[in-house]
Amino acid sequence: MKRRKLGKFGPEVSAIGYGAMVLVQGMYGPVEDRQSVRTIQHVIDSGITMIDTADAYGGGHNEQLIGEAVKGRRDNVVLATKFGIVFDPAHPSTQLQTNWNVLPVNGKPDYVRHAIDGSLKRMDVDYIDLWYAHFPDPSTPIEETVSAMAEAVKAGKVKYLGLSNVTAEQLRRAHAVHPISAVQYEYSLWSRDAENELLPTARELGIGFVPWAPLGSGFLTGQVTNVEKDDFRSNLPRYQQENLQANYDRFEPFRSLAQQLNITPAQLALAWLLHQGDDIVPIPGSRNPAHIDSNAAAAEISLTKEQLQQIDSLIPGGLAVGESLL
Numbered sequence: 001m002k003r004r005k006l007g008k009f010g011p012e013v014s015a016i017g018y019g020a021m022v023l024v025q026g027m028y029g030p031v032e033d034r035q036s037v038r039t040i041q042h043v044i045d046s047g048i049t050m051i052d053t054a055d056a057y058g059g060g061h062n063e064q065l066i067g068e069a070v071k072g073r074r075d076n077v078v079l080a081t082k083f084g085i086v087f088d089p090a091h092p093s094t095q096l097q098t099n100w101n102v103l104p105v106n107g108k109p110d111y112v113r114h115a116i117d118g119s120l121k122r123m124d125v126d127y128i129d130l131w132y133a134h135f136p137d138p139s140t141p142i143e144e145t146v147s148a149m150a151e152a153v154k155a156g157k158v159k160y161l162g163l164s165n166v167t168a169e170q171l172r173r174a175h176a177v178h179p180i181s182a183v184q185y186e187y188s189l190w191s192r193d194a195e196n197e198l199l200p201t202a203r204e205l206g207i208g209f210v211p212w213a214p215l216g217s218g219f220l221t222g223q224v225t226n227v228e229k230d231d232f233r234s235n236l237p238r239y240q241q242e243n244l245q246a247n248y249d250r251f252e253p254f255r256s257l258a259q260q261l262n263i264t265p266a267q268l269a270l271a272w273l274l275h276q277g278d279d280i281v282p283i284p285g286s287r288n289p290a291h292i293d294s295n296a297a298a299a300e301i302s303l304t305k306e307q308l309q310q311i312d313s314l315i316p317g318g319l320a321v322g323e324s325l326l
């Protein structure tokens with residue numbers, strides 16, 4: 001697997017990482033713990049080095065599974081986790097509205113100090129490689145959140161800091177307090193808002209960019225034509241049946257192009273992201289070992305300038321019907 005440096009300040013990682021949220025019970029359907037641990041081990045075997053989780057995924061259970069899977073191989077993996085979505089009523093939070101749901105968020109220094117120890121304990125590791133604030137707390141200046149995160153770096157509990165779902169302005173302010181290695185945001189062929197301000201700002205500051213939901217939460221694989229009621233996507237605007245059908249039709253040229261290139265739509269979606277800059281490291285999620293291998297192989301695909309232009313004209317930004325997740 002090709003490698004990339006995550007911005008000027010971050011670690012070297014495989015060009016494609018892995019997002020473990022897909023292993024949360026019920027989110028994308030049923031999962032089983034033993035199988036999930038094997039899936040994460042398969043991810044490492046496939047040459048993927050960066051594994052992304054969050055303390056909010058499965059109420060911390062996702063971190064536990066990852067900790068178990070990396071036992072004995074900790075040094076081969078760049079562990080990335082996030083804090084700040086708070087489901088424990090013992091901790092106060094501020095409600096943050098997204099297009100998907102309302103999230104309880106806390107970025108106050110006391111909570112930041114509390115959160116790092118919880119993640120280390122659940123993963124049973126001495127340090128986290130990359131530690132993100134999951135969402136900015138509307139009631140706490142980002143400088144205060146990042147100052148407290150920097151204490152964890154000083155204490156050796158964390159190697160690199162990241163931010164997720166921030167604005168360009170918040171990223172700039174945070175980076176002035178402590179170097180930020182990576183910013184994580186929704187970015188894919190059907191969600192290109194990041195191109196307006198956040199990606200250019202990250203690039204100017206030398207910060208690596210980690211697109212989340214790089215396969216459009218599955219849509220860009222071309223295999224999703226309906227979702228079950230208990231699948232989290234049934235709450236997303238773009239997955240409402242009418243929108244989903246319209247999107248499926250609108251993205252037909254994309255699927256045809258993948259077929260012409262003799263690659264899968266998922267591979268085309270990932271290869272396109274990798275061609276947007278060598279500071280980009282997508283983190284597709286999958287429960288299926290064959291899909292994981294196929295996604296990893298997308299790092300080897302070269303697209304010509306003409307093919308990239310063709311993608312831009314076939315699938316311009318704003319083509320999708322319905323709001324994105326954020």
Ligand SMILES: NC(=O)c1ccc[n+]([C@@H]2O[C@H](COP(=O)([O-])OP(=O)(O)OC[C@H]3O[C@@H](n4cnc5c(N)ncnc54)[C@H](OP(=O)(O)O)[C@@H]3O)[C@@H](O)[C@H]2O)c1
Nearest residue numbers: 019020021212213214215216217218221284285286287291
């Ligand atoms: N920072 C944030 O706020 C935030 C928000 C959302 C997500 N994330 C991160 O981003 C990661 C990725 O997002 P995501 O998992 O929600 O969406 P995604 O990676 O865009 O899509 C995952 C879906 O695609 C399917 N899939 C993957 N590879 C496939 C292939 N080759 N062929 C067919 N289907 C394939 C998976 O099903 P199978 O299991 O069947 O392969 C799964 O249903 C998450 O795990 C999480 O770490 C972060």
